[in-house]
Amino acid sequence: MAEPRLIEISPVTRVEGHGKVTIHLDAAGEVDEARLHIVEFRGFERFIRGRLLWEVPVIVQRLCGICPVSHHLAAAKAMDMIVGVDALPPTAEKMRRLMHYGQVMQSHVLHFFHLAAPDLLFGFDAAPERRNIFEVLKDQPELGRRAIAMRRFGQEIIEATAGKKIHGTGAIPGGINRNLPLETRDALLAQMEDMEAWSMDALALARDYTLEHAGIIGSFAAFGSNYMSLVREEDGALDLYHGALRALTSTGEPIFDKLDYTRYAEKLIEDVRPWSYMKFPYIKTLGSERGWYRVGPLARMNTVDFIDTPKAEAARQELRDITAGRPQHAILANHWARMVEVVHCIEKVRELLNDPDLQGTDLVAKGERRREGIGVIEAPRGNLIHHYEVDENDQVTYCNLIVSTTHNNEGLNRAVKDVAVSHLSGRREITEGMLNHVEVAVRAYDPCLSCATHALGQMPLRVELYDAEGGLVAERIRDH
Amino acid sequence: MSGFTFTIDGAEISAEEGQTIMEAADAAGVYIPRLCDHEGLRHQGGCRVCTVKANGRSASSCTEPAAPGLAVESETPHINKLRRDLVEMLFHEGNHLCPICEASGNCELQAMAYRLDMTEPTKFPYLEPCRAVDASHPDIALDTNRCISCGRCIRASQDVDGKGIFGYVGRGIHRHVAVNAPALSDTDATVADFAISPEVCPVGCIIRKRQGFERPIGEREFDKAVIGAEIERKRDE
Numbered sequence A: 001m002a003e004p005r006l007i008e009i010s011p012v013t014r015v016e017g018h019g020k021v022t023i024h025l026d027a028a029g030e031v032d033e034a035r036l037h038i039v040e041f042r043g044f045e046r047f048i049r050g051r052l053l054w055e056v057p058v059i060v061q062r063l064c065g066i067c068p069v070s071h072h073l074a075a076a077k078a079m080d081m082i083v084g085v086d087a088l089p090p091t092a093e094k095m096r097r098l099m100h101y102g103q104v105m106q107s108h109v110l111h112f113f114h115l116a117a118p119d120l121l122f123g124f125d126a127a128p129e130r131r132n133i134f135e136v137l138k139d140q141p142e143l144g145r146r147a148i149a150m151r152r153f154g155q156e157i158i159e160a161t162a163g164k165k166i167h168g169t170g171a172i173p174g175g176i177n178r179n180l181p182l183e184t185r186d187a188l189l190a191q192m193e194d195m196e197a198w199s200m201d202a203l204a205l206a207r208d209y210t211l212e213h214a215g216i217i218g219s220f221a222a223f224g225s226n227y228m229s230l231v232r233e234e235d236g237a238l239d240l241y242h243g244a245l246r247a248l249t250s251t252g253e254p255i256f257d258k259l260d261y262t263r264y265a266e267k268l269i270e271d272v273r274p275w276s277y278m279k280f281p282y283i284k285t286l287g288s289e290r291g292w293y294r295v296g297p298l299a300r301m302n303t304v305d306f307i308d309t310p311k312a313e314a315a316r317q318e319l320r321d322i323t324a325g326r327p328q329h330a331i332l333a334n335h336w337a338r339m340v341e342v343v344h345c346i347e348k349v350r351e352l353l354n355d356p357d358l359q360g361t362d363l364v365a366k367g368e369r370r371r372e373g374i375g376v377i378e379a380p381r382g383n384l385i386h387h388y389e390v391d392e393n394d395q396v397t398y399c400n401l402i403v404s405t406t407h408n409n410e411g412l413n414r415a416v417k418d419v420a421v422s423h424l425s426g427r428r429e430i431t432e433g434m435l436n437h438v439e440v441a442v443r444a445y446d447p448c449l450s451c452a453t454h455a456l457g458q459m460p461l462r463v464e465l466y467d468a469e470g471g472l473v474a475e476r477i478r479d480h
Numbered sequence B: 001m002s003g004f005t006f007t008i009d010g011a012e013i014s015a016e017e018g019q020t021i022m023e024a025a026d027a028a029g030v031y032i033p034r035l036c037d038h039e040g041l042r043h044q045g046g047c048r049v050c051t052v053k054a055n056g057r058s059a060s061s062c063t064e065p066a067a068p069g070l071a072v073e074s075e076t077p078h079i080n081k082l083r084r085d086l087v088e089m090l091f092h093e094g095n096h097l098c099p100i101c102e103a104s105g106n107c108e109l110q111a112m113a114y115r116l117d118m119t120e121p122t123k124f125p126y127l128e129p130c131r132a133v134d135a136s137h138p139d140i141a142l143d144t145n146r147c148i149s150c151g152r153c154i155r156a157s158q159d160v161d162g163k164g165i166f167g168y169v170g171r172g173i174h175r176h177v178a179v180n181a182p183a184l185s186d187t188d189a190t191v192a193d194f195a196i197s198p199e200v201c202p203v204g205c206i207i208r209k210r211q212g213f214e215r216p217i218g219e220r221e222f223d224k225a226v227i228g229a230e231i232e233r234k235r236d237e
């Protein structure tokens, strides 16, 4: 009998902790294709098989170090469906919403102040040593202090609803395992005024920056695409926790609307490319060339009809005015969109903290068991789909996850190609400036790169340039 | 009844004829770490986490009778290191992913690791066994990845429930706990069994289905007090 062979597949990008980009030239030396290599979480989809359904929301939150709560809640929503619960008790739904607003705001604040602000304050071409949060703290200590306090506030909300600042246990199938004690509520309420003021300041910072740099922003990896997100089913309002799927074209024409998210597979299909672990989803009816779409804060600003909180709605209208109400494509406007959402989250948090339902004691609903469960949520980085099947023994038999970075895969690759085209044009050399711009483009999408989660300020990056025959022409690595 | 005294770490402890060192210590409010011993079950003396030195000789305090004038050492750095090593080996022997385990916060193994200051779970190689979850029973699941072979379920099922559902199979390093049928659903186990009650299995191996994570963080058994605190409290009273 033949010896069994061990075939090891080692995802190099993960091991090295680098974001890896390869650029492929055609025979004429022009950029043919640029690929961003991201290792995705297929491992989880295997690992989760055989596990028990109530473990799933706790296990899958480990997918991500920045937005674990979004995974926790998307999985919990799928499990609600499996245990036959279509409507949660009000206390449970509101506690989960509070948890999610805490998550979105803390993730956006982290992204904006810790990862993006250095680029914005010091410029994309500033020395890499300058472009990090510590330099921001030195340069603008008050801004830095607020950034940290706002993040902490988000984490306190998560702790109050999930038991821990990260990787808690709040949501369980059919509900939640705790309510909000009055002391905790009051401690959070006491911070609201600061949070409201600071979120408006952060919004102004992002808006002013975008308007002042409209030229660069408008031309930097800005290209049209379709957009998709959940919107509130009744009225098309922004809803980060629940709703129906809506997709628009780059000019704002509807592709589909009010789509029950449990039917996502009727509209979306995932393409596989041999060089990537990560799939490329697209809208079936449009085909893979035209059907790719983007998700995230900017996508949401494009898809929703309005925001149901006044300050955020005013801010959204201002953002929309620039493009005369048509979809905004400039990826750097994502930063502005993110701050609109921070303002929205803070407004929602105040509304919820004043709601006596949070002290209710009816926490879990029960229902008739089903085999299949789908949970969809708008995570900080965009739409997030969790899909499971569970057998009669309560064990998971199937799992499919479409995370925001996967939805954005095509857009990310196109953004990188855009940068490559404008920086290479005939040259066969990778410059420091190009590394910076690749980094800025990738970061604007805020992908769940393993490196994005642990690199404060700097993204470890490796760019490789290949000729038409597949020979390595140049490479440049930045370690941090 | 004839009473007598002996000492644990220099403190005088009263005992009755027939008591083990651990029983006398418990009554006096002195906690000795343990995993396989459990109130209401016969002593097994298997895990050795309760090891003490009695007149200089190592003994498992859950089985060793107390004797007049015995000098017992328990809370010494040396003995606690031995205990910590034993607990650490249990982590290495199974698959213990505490952050995603529903027993977290209620688990005696985890709580013991905290009590014994186990900070480096990397001392020994991980065996990473491959064990499937038995979820065949409608109300109970068995995740033997987390079983520490303490035998509490075996004694509870045999001696208290009179059913003998659980038992050891295999020998030496391969010895493990199994049910007396192809799967748990083929046994007559019910949630009313003492063996299935949450207090019997010290870890997250015997699970009552659909209850995981219902207790919020902060209200779990060992969130508020270290393991053994309920015994040590007796001394303060």
Ligand code: SF4
Pocket (backbone or CB within 6 Å): B095, B096, B097, B098, B099, B101, B102, B103, B104, B105, B107, B108, B109, B110, B146, B203, B204, B205
């Ligand atoms: S059984 Fe205890 S030690 Fe093992 S994983 Fe669960 S909590 Fe951790």
Ligand code: SF4
Pocket (backbone or CB within 6 Å): B146, B147, B148, B149, B150, B151, B152, B153, B154, B166, B177, B200, B201, B202, B203, B205, B206
């Ligand atoms: S199943 Fe639980 S009680 Fe039984 S031997 Fe294993 S750890 Fe001990």
Ligand code: FES
Pocket (backbone or CB within 6 Å): B033, B034, B035, B036, B037, B044, B045, B046, B047, B048, B049, B050, B051, B060, B061, B062, B063
């Ligand atoms: S408790 Fe004494 S040997 Fe296990």
